[in-house]
Amino acid sequence: MxxxxxxxxxxxxxxxxxxxxxxxxxxxxxxxxxxxxxxxxxxxxxxxxxxxxxxxxxxxxxxxxxxxxxxxxxxxxxxxxxxxxxxxxxxxxxxxxxxxxxxxxxxxxxxxxxxxxxxxxxxxxxxxxxxxxxxxxxxxxxxxxxxxxxxxxxxxxxxxTKPVAAVSGQHQQLDALRHRISALLENLNVADDNKMSDWLTQRLGLLEQRDTAMLHRLLHDIEKKLAE
CATH class of the missing domain: 3.40.1280.10 (SPOUT methyltransferase, trefoil knot domain)
Structure with missing residues (x-):
């Protein structure tokens, strides 16, 4: 690393x-x-x-x-x-x-x-x-x-510490999550709610890998529902 x-x-x-x-x-x-x-x-x-x-x-x-x-x-x-x-x-x-x-x-x-x-x-x-x-x-x-x-x-x-070989693409999960959350806030017309947007952005850095993956799954379900 x-x-x-x-x-x-x-x-x-x-x-x-x-x-x-x-x-x-x-x-x-x-x-x-x-x-x-x-x-x-x-x-x-x-x-x-x-x-x-x-x-x-x-x-x-x-x-x-x-x-x-x-x-x-x-x-x-x-x-x-x-x-x-x-x-x-x-x-x-x-x-x-x-x-x-x-x-x-x-x-x-x-x-x-x-x-x-x-x-x-x-x-x-x-x-x-x-x-x-x-x-x-x-x-x-x-x-x-x-x-x-x-x-x-x-x-x-x-x-x-000898780093564990990460699965390809895992390191991009956090950045991708930021973009998905930003797009969702825009879609919900709440992107101008700075307090909520800032809170979400600030907390993402504290997430572990499995939490990041789970949030991606949740956003996928939300995006799918909104597209119906």
Whole structure:
């Protein structure tokens, strides 16, 4: 299973180096960067110390949408509630959720936002689930390198698990489910009910494979009935 770490518009090369070092320590190897060339500065390698192979193989993308185009499940980190998203998982809660996803998805991405402003609402909308680190301090902030280390440490067990060969097409079930639900809401003339639409969209990322398959069956029956 692929598990790329994605940094969106990182400004400080030291943070990129620290992220690469954390990844290397915990068994992650693929680093993607969106809209930044800060990794080209010497400070990146100075801080990366021993993780030069990760720096050498960084993949660059113009937008986050491009960076996750081949990803089956997107986890986005955020320090605060943004826009319409309300469902979060702590790093610890992500472990069993992503272990289950490993059984039927090809790759999962973990996305980190800008040092000063995080991810935009449009970027957060690309995520299947949001995650944040519970903080005790009055000013809840981790720098980028620290945040990557926290998640890589917590999720390191995923890199040690031998993935089960998924049945062809299973990894596309979640995306297909979103399209079917959107079409159904349009058909029922309730697509403008933002509260219901947002709730459905947000909850889909929490579904296990068998729940996703069962919901597909239910939607099929509903669609068939509406077509009569």
């Amino acid at each position: 692929g598990f790329p770490i994605i940094l969106v518009s990182p400004a400080r090369p030291e943070n990129i180096g620290a992220a690469a070092r954390a990844m290397k320590t915990m068994g992650f190897s693929e680093l993607r960067i969106v809209a930044s060339d800060a990794h080209l500065q010497p400070a990146t390698r100075w801080v990366a110390h021993g993780a030069g192979d990760i720096i050498d193989n960084i993949k660059i993308y113009p937008t986050l949408a491009d960076a996750v185009d081949d990803v089956d499940f997107v986890v986005a980190t955020t320090a605060r509630s943004r826009a319409k998203f309300h469902y979060y998982a702590t790093p610890e809660q992500l472990v069993p959720l992503l272990h289950e996803k490993q059984q039927w998805m090809g790759n999962i991405a973990l996305v980190f936002g800008r040092e000063d402003s995080g991810l935009t609402n449009e970027e957060l909308a690309l995520a299947d689930i949001l995650t944040g680190v519970p903080m005790v301090a009055d000013y809840p902030s981790l720098n980028l390198g620290q945040a990557v280390m926290v998640y890589c440490y917590q999720l390191a067990s995923l890199m040690q």
